[in-house]
Amino acid sequence: MAQTDAEPGESTPAATTEFETLVQALSKGSLSKRGQAIKALATVNDERVPSIIEALQQGNLYADRDNPPTVAIDTGKDKFIDALSGEALAADTAEKLKRIPINNRMRGQLRTLLAAININHAQPDRRLNAVKQLMSDGVDDESIELLKTRQSTEPNTKVRDAITIAIALFNVESEDPAARLDAIALFSGSLEPEVRTKLTALAANDDNKDVRNKAQQALNAIEDRIAVYRFGENVFFGLSLGSVLLLSAIGLAITFGVMGVINMAHGELMMIGAYTTWVVQQIFPNQITYSLLIAVPAAFVVAGLVGIAIERGVIRFLYGRPLETLLATFGISLILQQAARSIFSPLNRAVSLPDWMSGSMEINPVLSITYNRFYILIFGLVVFFVLMMILKKTSLGLKVRAVSQNRSMARAVGVRANWVDALTFGLGSGIAGIAGVALSQLTNVGPNLGQAYIIDSFMVVVFGGVGNLWGTLVGAMGLGIINKFLEPYAGAVLAKVLVLVLLILFIQKKPKGLFPQKGRAAAD
Structure with a gap:
């Protein structure tokens, strides 16, 4: 509907008074x-009107x-804000509020008014x-006039193309x-x-053969683009899954690939990193971005440090004895899982995402x-x-x-x-902890967090080539x-x-992986 010439968001005192009167009139x-x-209300130039x-x-x-009545907006979870001031309402005030009733005809009117306001927004x-x-609600006789009026003055190509499609959706009827x-x-x-919905209906049900054929051709072209x-x-x-596998496997590539240690507690070191993220966020609850950094x-x-303690306390006595190392680290993994249950409880813990990591970037509707x-993909490559x-x-x-060669x-x-062994194991364990930070942004933190990735991590290291970090990168992304x-x-x-079966078949042909080590280390 008609808008004044003032800039959006600006309002004169007279307009403010009129705005308050009209908002209060909605409840009467x-x-x-x-x-x-x-x-x-739709003709008043005030930034609060659309909301x-x-x-x-x-x-x-x-x-x-x-x-005069207090008019409020329900923001969810029984929290209300004053529609005029934007301030939160006290619980005793909120208890007296009643929903302002409207009928279906009025909802359609509101939809058109809201579109009329926003379609002319700056x-x-x-x-x-x-x-x-x-388009989603359905273009009717009233909204088509809004679209045609805006089409002639719209400077933005993307918006103008969308208006053209919306008008075509009306004309196709x-x-x-x-x-x-x-x-x-x-x-x-x-x-x-x-x-696509409209073309599907036309291709199947239209009375005119030419229309059916053209609709099917257009639908096929769209399906090709979607593919x-x-x-x-x-x-x-x-690649996103590969980055997670890369982060979880890169530490294992050092401890297993370089040192030859089969560390079944690697997943629990990732769990420790995830719980560390949660603890830091509890210490800084109002600084989500900084807490992640x-x-x-x-x-x-x-x-x-936990990895160094494991190496100094257990693994250094078991070098050259892979079966005993596997059993010992498996026992350590159970101990660490139970410790997490005792300290943090068996319940999963949720880690909040920073605002800049929330949501998605829509490239197009599909x-x-x-x-x-x-x-996390960028983070994995940086690590x-x-x-x-x-x-x-x-x-x-x-x-x-x-030492490895x-x-x-x-x-x-x-x-x-x-000491090189201890520091190497500590380095690999520390990277597993960093992987836990990344995983905490994708899933809840719990005692069994690392168990879901330990087998995949070994698969990545073996597929890429034991001891070869470039092989770990290619293997993680490939898998x-x-x-x-x-x-x-x-x-x-x-x-x-199927991936595991394919990997087994691959190892039959190339036992040392995609990028086998060269030199004395390979001979060992």
Whole structure:
């Protein structure tokens, strides 16, 4: 409806007084008078108007019987804010509130008014959302006029294209076959779900053969585009799963690949990192972003120290005895799980996501990328390359490589092999703790968190090549993508089984993995 020339969000004192009067009038009188107040409210230039109209449409607008009445918006979980001031209401005030009733006819009126306000909003995103809402609700005789009026003045290409599709959705209902054919031509390449629904109905039920054929052709073209985006989505989710496998396997690649230690407690070191994240967040409950940044080094240190204690207390006595090492670390894993149950209880703990990791980035109606998985993918690659730099460019990395390739010669030139073993195990354990930080952003934290990833981690290390970090990267991403492409056909559980079978067949041909070690270490 009509808007004043003032900028959105600005309001004069007179407009503010009129706004307050109209909002309070929503709770009084008959439905017809309420409808008149709604129409008048829509003409007021105030940034609070859309939220009030939307709350009324969704049944979230309340008022009491005072004079003047208190009008409030239900924000969920029995919490109310004053519709005029935006301040939270006290519990005793909220108890007196009653929902402002509306009928179905008024809901349609509110929907049109809300679209009319937003379709002329200064922000293109708000205008685009208004057009999409009209498409979702169904374009009628009243809203089509709004769309046609806006189409002639719309400067944004994306919004203008959406308006064109919305008008075509209206025209495709025409009794004239030529008009329906023209509308179908405008649908070409559109990924909006309403377009596909309409084309499916036309291709199956339209009386005109030409319309049915054109609708089917347009639908086929859209399905081809969707298949391309679905492929890209599978690749992204495969890389996302691969980044999780990379983080969980990269520490194992050091302890198992470089040191030859089969550490069945590796998953519990990831669990320790996840619980460290939760504890840090409890210490800083109002600083979610900073608590996550603090949790990364904290988890590395805590899990690393636990790893060093395990190596010094148990594993150093079992080098060269893989079966005893496996049994000992399996026992340690049970001890750590029970310790977590005793300290934190068996219940899962939820770790809050920072705002910048919440939600998703919508590329188009059929493809969106979740921010938490995207950032974890980047995080996993950063951890990988930092670890590569440590092993290639630092004194510790040089000693680790020397001990792993020829322990006797390393000792002969003065390398303290025992301490290198402890620090190497601590490094791998610390990275497992960092993996736990990442996992806490994807799932709840519990005593059995690491058990879901230990087998997959060993599969990644073996597939990529024992002791080769580049092989771990390729193996993690490869197994992640393969798993995600198999899931739609075989299901999540059977997909894992098929991946395991394929890995066994692969190892029969290449026992040392994709990138086998070279030199003396390979000969051992």
